[in-house]
Amino acid sequence: FALLIIINYLIKTNFKIYILTMPNKKIPLFEPFIDSKEKQYVLDCLKTNWISSKGKYIKKFQNKFSKYVGATYSISVNNGTAALHLALLALDVKKGDEVIVPSFTYVAAVNAIKYVGAKVVFIDVNFLTSQIDESLLEKKITKKTKAIMCVHILGLSTDMTKIQSICKKRKLILFEDTCESLGTTYNKKHLGTFGDYGMYSFYYSHQITSGEGGMVVCGSEKNYNILKSL
16 A cells, blocks of 8 residues: 555656656666676687687686585586586486476476476465465475475575475475576575585576576585586
């Protein structure tokens, strides 16, 4: 009711005139910041022929990324969707399994689950946070549930304490789609480092970009070796 009063007031005042007289100027949704360092490094890759899969910059990037988010292992991939897909493959999520995923998400999370043949089980989100509504989780879990995929939307965080507790209690795999929330912390710990795997994207609308690109992080050497082989 209070919101309606404010909107009504704005419409009746000069706010309406301001909107109507605003210059026809486009405000970009995203515009990556590229300076001389990026150009210098790209040219160096071109000169040395290290433009794909290997090279000193990939290893350096993985090490610095691990240090920044507090992960033991990091593996760079070609995009965020591949990161999601590989993580599901690495922990043997397959046909017959169910994966719980929030209904408010980017399509890549759902596609990755479909890629491995698993069933997508949507769960509603908390209206105030846009994250998984943890109070609904227990009702969604069945005998076929193998994993929960948290999707940290728009730099915000799921209640990881509750999610971890439920996963431990029900012996479920925990994936974190952190493509939109690199740099966000929960209880002073970076998102993407709470689950079995954390996945990130470096698409040009995200916090940092390599044009395309993605990263998978984990804390288990066994999981790292499986991921690396894939």
